[in-house]
Amino acid sequence: MIVKNEEKTLDRCLSSLKPLMEAVESELIITDTGSTDSTVEIAKKYTDHIIHFEWCDDFSAARNTGLKEARGEWFLFLDGDEWFENTDELIEFFTSGECDRYGSASYVVRNYTDSSGKNYIDFHALRLNRVIENCLFINQVHEAMPRITPTKFFKDYAHHYGYVCYSRRERMKKSQRNIRLLEMELEENPLNLKAYYELSREYFGFYDLDTVEYYCTRGLKIEEEHPDHIWKLSIFQSYVKALYKGKAYQKVLELVEKMVREDPQMEIIWMDYHYYAQNAAFQIRDYERSNSHGLAYLKVYEQYQAGRLDNNMLLFANFDHIKETDKEQVLYLLGVSFLFLHNYKEVEKIIDQLDSLDPAVLGHGLLLISRMCAETEKWEQLASFYQNKRSVEASYKIDIMKEIEAVLPLEEKMRADAAIAFAALPDKDDAYVRMNCLRNEESNGDKDAVECELDWFLRWEGKWSTVYSDVLFFAMQEKMNILKFILKIEVDEFRPIIDNMQKHHNNFPEVIKEYLKSYSFENLKGLYWSICLRENLLMMETKNFAANEDEMKFFIEYARQSAKYVRSIFRSELLSPDRVTILPRAYRFGFYMGQALAAQEKSDSESYLRNLRFALKSYEGMNRPISVLLDYFEQEEKLRREKAEEFNxxxxxxxxxxxxxxxxxxxxxxxxxxxxxxxxxxxxxxxxxxxxxxxxxxxxxxxxxxxxx
Missing domain, CATH: 1.25.40 (Serine Threonine Protein Phosphatase 5, Tetratricopeptide repeat)
Incomplete structure (x- = not known):
């Protein structure tokens, strides 16, 4: 390993290697290139073999320093910000003697693109080689050892969050360093195709597509005179990606179709080619052509999964679109294209393939079903999909319901038609079916049936979520006391539920205002519900706040309720001007508005004005109504001064x-x-x-x- 200032990640990295080092006779060699933090101290917990290397802008030189001191038969290298999830496959490789049949081995480096752990790019890195005399690392940056065939490909992978953990400034600094070293390599060897490929990847980090294209076209031109099939495929991948990102869709299609036509050997990297070509054709609405590339992608994907393609290509490019989720995206786009072509039989085949419980994939399948139902004006297929999933675990079922709600169109008639289809399902003990019965009865104007459905939900003991927002909306529309509902719902769900109501009901403001005139809640949870309702309406209208008497009364009542809620949930010692700053903004707003209204009742203008300004700073979402109060105050003060001057x-x-x-x-x-x-x-x-x-x-x-x- 070579390390420098890796104190945040090195301990995790070395700890993940312990099972391998305990199972296989090993030595750990660490080359430090000038750490100024506790990296060396951490390394000493795992090995005494630490080499201090003076940095010279050459990663290969640093790697070779450690390699020259290695005494084993094999050499494994990794970076200090990587760590293994599992090393069982590597252990089996060495302890079983399988290693005797290979000259090198590759494991997967999983490069994460965000901190969620869900989005990543896998790269097969050649990180294990037999130790052979004079077989050393080459290249100043993106260093590598000459591959000794045959090569074993592991499924084990090392996590790499380096691109996420570093700030954008640090990432740019590293890229600039890499670019400088790669350009130095090209000066020494203008025929180095790997350097052209790596430069194109580095410039993607700056989203400098013109420069990416420049290095790709130069590399491809050199390859014509000095053929190297592997690097031709890799550079071409970068070139196609740059063209696609630059919206040169027609050129993407022409180049990809020419490449696969002239190259008879199917390659793994074709998946990336066809992925970009499918999307490019879709962008220009050439759906037949898009489908052609989508189907070609699936054919390559199937061959890859079956192990029928040469894996060696995996070592020479960062593949962007060979994961299961990429395949699902290809399927979805195929389905949409067939939909535009009115080929519903093919759409149904795609839907069957997308029928998965993975929420990330589920959304694609449901969106496709929804689009087809909207196109055909038949919603039974979506209802049937739900019916087939009703026996799954509760957590998955909630995901399914949320996804269904998300893909339903906003158009009122279509939603009504969908409700009819779901209400027709036989399972009347299912809350989602009952909610659609409620929607249907409300649409029909059958008050007795609506009341019956609402009574069912009053008795229901299931888990409430945003999915059931319509139940509460219709209950309020019927002027029903909904406290029993509210007491069953987690307060964290209040705002999402109310947001959902507002999104799907054009008459939301009128219904809520009328309801709030009829009901007030002394119960603390009910009070918070009322606050959330008022807040949503005020946020809706904040830009067009009328500032008339009714609107101001509505806001003042919201402020009074917020102040009351804050006084009810916080100890009095927290509610002082010097300590209230530690409270969340909405609660600070409630405190300051309570203070302002109390000062107004006492005719304490100075305190009233001061607390209004504090409230304004605490909650910018209420900027407009508070500004109106401040304007009123200024107008009243001006009038008072004028009257005083006239009187005097x-x-x-x-x-x-x-x-x-x-x-x-x-x-x-x-x-x-x-x-x-x-x-x-x-x-x-x-x-x-x-x-x-x-x-x-x-x-x-x-x-x-x-x-x-």
Whole structure:
């Protein structure tokens, strides 16, 4: 192994090798190329044979340093960010003596493209070779040993999350380094076809399709003069992929058809060719041609799975589309193309092949059935599909129902037709069948039958999910108290269920608003349901928030309920301005709105304004209604200031008149005017003085001296 700064992954890598090293006499040689973290310390837990190598921009040189010190008959190499799931096949290979019949071996490196663990590209890496004198690694980057045939192909695989764990910046930096080293190799050997292929792959990382095409066309031109069938196929794969990504669909078709026509030997890599060609033809709506390539793909796939093709090609390219999920995608596209060609018999054959319980594949099959049902206006096939799956495990059944709901069209008549087909199924103890009966009765306007179906769900003890959102919607439409339903449902399902209602019912806003006028919930779970309903409506209307009296009342009630809910579920010591910041945003919003409304009742404008602004920062989804409240406040403040200015202006005029009356000795009249002003400004200093002066028999000179200035 060669390593550098692998402290995050090295321990897992070496630990996965322990079963192999315990079963087969082995030595572990680690070449460190300048680690500055704890990589070397981790390595010392597994081996004393650690070589310190000064990095020289040459991976082969680093590998060869370890290889030259190897004393075994075989040499296995891997990277520090890879680890084996299982090494049983490798152990059996060596302990059974099977290794004596081979010169090299390859296992699968599973390169993950995201952190979910579901999306990956498998690559057969030649990682085991017999140790033969002067058989060394070559190439500065993407180093490899000359293959010693025959080669054993293992199914065991090593996980590799390196492309996911690294940041985009780190990945780009590694690619730039690789590109620099590959270009150096081409300067030394312009005929190195492997370097052209690897450069095309590196530039895919930058999505620089022009440069990918440049290196592919150069490599293919050189191959014409210096034939190398293996690298021709690999470079051609990159070229076709680049053309497809660049939407040169016609050119993809021409090149692939020319290649397979001129090359009589079927190759594994043809799967990638036909995959891109099928999709290219589909994009230009040439469905016959698309089907031709789809069927050709399936033929190669079948030969590959049966072990009838030469596996050696697996060592010379990163195959993009040879997995089971790729085959399912090919089948789906075949089905859609046959659908466009109105060849329903072929569509049904494809559906039979897609009949799988794997949710990733299930979606393709159901979508195809749905499209055919919509095309033929017959939904019995979709209902029949469900009927055939009703005995599966509950978790799979929920997946099936969710997928069926996902593929049903949004068009109201089609959904109604589908409901009729499902309602006709014989199993009336099945909740999904009963829900479609409910849909059907609601569509027919049969209130008694609707009530009967809703009563069935009240007694039902099954697991609730988004699939049954229509049950709650129709219950609210019938103004039914749904608390018994709500108490059966996990609160995490509330928002997805409500989102589903809103998606499928155009009258959702009207139904919910009417329902909320009729029902309020003291129960905490019911209160949260009400909050989620109001929130959904407000989020729907936030861009076109009318800001009329009804809309503002609706929002204020939402805010009051949110504040009440927050006070009910959190301890009082958490609900203080200095600690509330640790709460999730929706709860912070509820706290601040509660504080704002309380301040408003106390006429504490400063606190009201401050808490509104905190609420706005906490929950940007409520930006519009809170902004309206802030605008109202500003308008009211402006009006108050204007009134105050007008009042002060009038008061000043009255004061001047009082002064004149007093100075003229008209104390009685001045006292009457002062009494009127005192009713409005009882504590005003001038008014207080006026009252004193008008109730005294003064000396006129002294009186004039005491008048306010």
């Amino acid at each position: 202006k009038l008061a000043k005029q009255v004061k001047e008149r009082i002064k004149i009356l007093i100075s003229q000795g008209k104390l009685k009249e001045a006292g009457q005017v002062t009494a009127q002003l005192a009713a409005l400004m009882p504590n005003d200093p001038d008014v207080v003085k006026f009252r004193t002066l008008t109730h005294t028999e003064p000396d006129m000179k002294e009186l004039a001296a005491q008048l306010p200035q």
